[in-house]
Amino acid sequence: MKTIYVDNNATTQVAPEVFEEMTPYFTELYGNPSSMHFFGGQVERKVEEARERVAGLLGARPQEIIFTSCGTESDNAAIMSALRCNPEKRHVVTTRVEHPAVKNVVSHLKREGYRVTELPVDRQGLLSMEEVSRAMTDDTAIVSVMWANNETGVLFPVEEIAAMAKSRDIVFHTDAVQAVGKIPINMADNQIDMMSLSGHKLHAPKGIGVLYVRRGTRFAPFVIGGHQEGGRRGGTENVPYIIGLGKACELAATNFKEKNLRVKSLRDKLEKGLLQSIENSMINGDREQRLPNTSSISFEYVEGESILLKLSDKGICASSGSACTSGSLEPSHVLRAMGVPFTAAHGSIRFSLSSYNTEEEIDYILEVVPPIIEQLREISPFWKEAVIRSCSAS
């Protein structure tokens, strides 16, 4: 059975070029970049080249790039640094729809006695800029707002929020794990102080991340140790992965616009096809302010895990915001924050594409999904009632 992978917001395949670039650094080129001999020195040069490639994709300076172990570490490091650099400030602003890497850090801070504002979103998953502005106070140590939502793909105006924070002398951080490589980012044009990204969301392997820290931003290291990364992140460099991430960023920057337009047209075709062929289905999240690759779509009166398993039997890999798939008993906090009704939240499926997806794959999904939904609705005790209600209403 062919695997059709449309779960790229969960993780992506390592690009063959990336893997190829990495392999020598597992075998013959195993030196430590800090060593005082040619053998380590040649590795150090490659690490710095990778740093330049990452900076290149982001419109940043190489010295603003700190390599970390993952997106979660980057988020933790950013938030903790802002608090340590501003010990007198006891307030944190974030949103209700953040990834657990921020959300749970903030919950932890709340228990430690910090005051936390979690900004609500509307039915489309968007923030009110007025509320963002109102939330910032003299006591605010950091504002952390994700750039793109992992579940819905909805984009927040982080550059605007960063400017707002800057004018009030508040540190601004964004979790851009889902945004990097999918939308244009140019750090030279904005005032974002810190930004997290993760390698495995853009065709580098799992286990490598970056924290961007703007020059001039005060920074207190999270992982304390050696002099690596300019003393800002201790620990011997994860050389092959850093080099892999550098290559992945270079690949992402190549034909950036064309690639993402193509992904968007596939995503749009998928969405349009599903909405047309399946009644009582809807898109979650603003249709415009959104990543080009993500579609969160709800099929009412059926449950997400059941859909996923049936898709999985057909080789299709997607994910869901339903309660059952998360191991918790409640549907995703993102959909709940948006006020998506329970009828739809439990039956939400996220398709997230990459440039490796093809039109044939989309056609196959469009062929497979409608009968699956129909079959599950046949079993559902609510479906017939819903049909009867809508018939008598019209």
Place this chain on the structure above:
Amino acid sequence: MWVYTDKVKELFNNPKNVGEVEDADGVGEVGSLSCGDALKLTFKLDDAGRIMDAKFQTFGCASAIASSSALTEMIIGKTLDEAEKITNQDIVEFLGGLPDKKMHCSVMGQEALRAAIANFRGEKLPKEDSEIVCECFGVTEGEIVDAIKQNNLTTLEQVTDYTKAGGGCGSCHERIEAILEEVMGQTGAEPKPVRPAKSRMSNIQKMKLIEEVLEKEIQPTLAKDGGSIELMDIVGDRVLVSLRGACATCAAADITLKQYVESKLRELVADTLVVEEVAQ
């Protein structure tokens, strides 16, 4: 990913006895859309009082569908007295096991069966007389006690796995622990009542009490309708809140806010309080 047995997969992919029995003698409906799973069981008896046909409709995950299908297979051919003896453990055994976190699916099967039998006999379910412990998922004390006894549960987490109780806001955790202690034969302390005296309070006491009442009294009630409320700020006597979930889109939200939330806070905290909704 959940690890399901072949039997669960087989019954999920090819469920048996889907639908509704015509002119059913017994109908049992448990769960709801907002809870994420629901089961409607119908059966018909033959002249000898045996279940000659049983069908199900289920909204839920693979293990919920498989449990329902298993249940119908297990009860067909049995008298009601025989069927009544089927427990959730029997369903689990029929399926060759279920993941811990999915045990509630088998419990849902057993409950639907009991409900359908009670419906046929025109009896009230014992759970209807029992007090609701978990407001988020509408789980009663009786159901929790039954699950603990039948499955020898010893921890809060297990109670959640089997009944869903405590899997939402978490405000009933203490209560469930107390029930566990009681059933396990230890002397459980009585759960403490929520409300302290509302005599003269400092501002901080007042704020704390408002928070507590919102969390322990109001939130669980709204949760029953799929709604939720969040305290945004307290300015003097103005309590600023934001309605979420089903409440956020409910046409009756204003009424909920004034007639329920405000009057509850006035009753339990201070009669000068005014509740206002802040825009999202």
